Amino acid sequence: MDGITSAHGLTSEQGLTSAQAAAAKTNRVPRRSSRSLSAIVRANVFTLFNLVIGVLWALILIFGEWQDGLFGLVIVANALIGIVQEVRAKRMLDRLAVVNEAPVRVRRDGEERLVHPHEVVLGDLILLGAGDRLLVDGEVVRSEGLEVDESLLTGEADPVHKHAGDQVLSGSFAVAGSGAFVATRVGTDAYAVKLAEEASRFHLAHSELREGVANFIKYITWLVIPIGALLIYSQLKHSADFGTAITGAVAGIVTMIPEGLVLMTSIAFAVGVVRLGRRRCLVQELPAIEGLARVDVLCLDKTGTLTAGGMELEQVLPLRDGEPVEEALAAVAGLDDHPNPTAQAIRAHYRDRSDGWTARETVPFSSARKWSGADFGERGAWVLGAPDVLLQEGEGYRRSAELAATGTRVLALCRADSLATPGEGGPVEAVALVTLKQRIRPDAHETLRYFAKQGVTVKVISGDNPEAVSAIAVGLGIPGGDRAVDARALPDDDEAKLGELLDANTVFGRVTPQQKRRFVSALQARGHTVAMTGDGVNDVLALKDADLGIAMGAGSPATKAVAQVVLLDNKFATLPYVVGEGRRVLANIERVSNLFLTKTFYAIVLSLLVGVAGVMFPFAPRHSTLVNALTIGVPAFFLALAPTFERSKPGFVPRVLRFAVPAGVLCAGAVLLSFWAVHTGTSTLVEDQTSAVITLFLTTWWVLVLIARPLTWWRAGLVGAMAVLFVIALSIPFVQDFFALQPDDAVNDLIAVGISLVAAAAISVAVKVAGTLRP
Structure with missing residues (x-):
């Protein structure tokens, strides 16, 4: 590198000095895994629902009794719980993101150093090897067979050979060879950051769950406005007491708002992130948790x-006598400054055996070629790579096939006429076979059994010899592992046919990136939700395109950069917990959505009927606060965090609507019927409302029972405890006075209970029938 100078006049021989680096612009960019504290606070405090509830709270405090304003505490509770949970998740994400950051190799003061990505500065000399991600833009000053994949930026599939003077862009990654470049744009000036600055701050992948909840909120907001106006008009018109009219109108509007739905969704996601973080699993995109639940x-x-x-x-295993096998192996394995595991194993065995072997021309290893080599002048051209790629026939080919069938990783060391012919049918002579030992992960058997039990189909995709991959799959007991498909024989232009072959087979070898x-x-x-795991640079493109990309912590920086989930402890056994957490989050959010939206729909129906009929609203805000706390608020918190193992399916919104709409309509009908049935000329409004509250609790409590199924011991205990608390509220005089309840008329109470039993039976039938319908 002596004397090499970039076009910008930066001498790259020694890199920057420490003093120059200290004064230069640094590569600080926003983390993609979390948003700022101020953004978290704004997202949890300044919401449309908080505004609506705040206004209604003020009206109650001005015109009604303070007990009816208890619902206002929901604003404070929602904001505090949401902020605390998301900050907790942010800290976990940021801490793990620091661990996940691959250090960058730079040359400073004439020495190679490892620095954190944010410590890279403008003008730094950055060293590259296969698998390294380019974090900043720059100009190449040295290339030794350097090939860069820019497909994530340009969409072009073929790697680009880079030479001194060429430009390189952030967001690309090295796939072969080695080299160095001078950083010319860092931080927010870098190409990849400018291309997607908002995504770099806080990237949210597509989420059916988030989209569904957002749609619920949007449509409910538009319904609340006209129905709320109708309700206010009817209450003011038909009530002599202005305070009572306002209280009734507020009760209907507040109940229509699913104020806890967004909170519970956020909590479920945040708690999922924290739980996975404790297992050293970094979730780089929060909706990735949803993807975990859908993987099949x-x-x-x-x-x-x-x-x-x-x-x-x-x-x-020498195949010819008199050949310098050890020296040639050491020379070829020593070509790359950033060796892959194969080259590292050969180097460790043959140290200092390549003296006098100077390469005139080199071809670095790449996953697409599956071989590397060099022309050593008078010593000839030598290549090392996959036997079934380099060899077409002969003893070497036959012996390598026999060894591969046992699961052994086999390489062929060959002489070649030139480096342009290997792998393309050109003349090569096999000189020796090299076998390498690989250890099956001790947790692989148990993990694969878990996926089989959960109905997740496993496909083993490898660049290795199909027979060797098949032997590993058979040893692990993977169904269909005894039949391996050579990917070189698969169709390139018929996706339908390829999909059929993928569905029919399990093991694939010699697969290119x-x-x-x-x-x-x-x-x-073919309708599958696909998760892809990998650790090498050859997995980057597939990881990015998969519904869920999972990278190993020991993988290449490029792989970890594009994956949505990174297993920092490098444990395959962590995957079942990852998938299980995703299923827990999605299934439980669907449960609590059923609860909150049932409440919304019964409030909408009640408000419409009351507004049209011009009668008093059947309960006050304090009544809905009590019932909602016991049938929705407290149970939803526990249900949102409960374990579950069922794989989630698409269709979140239709399924929730098929449950919440019939349940909500029947609850509203039962409450209004109970309110009218007990009304007599001598009964008071509080007595009538008490009967309506009993019916409201019993019908929504039954909805809770249906949603909590299967009733495990703790779920049965939870719903039972809510019933006990309601009975206590009806029995203690102080609580009766506080919540304005008068359950003194046994006849009225029995009427309410009878109507509730009929409604509960009708709800059970209606949601079962609706659940069988398909949109």
């Missing part, structure tokens, strides 16, 4: 996922 196909890369990282040289990407696309086209 898991694509596994063999190396680094099913097998433990790292390899050991097992044996070298581009094919992995096509595999994901073909499976998605």
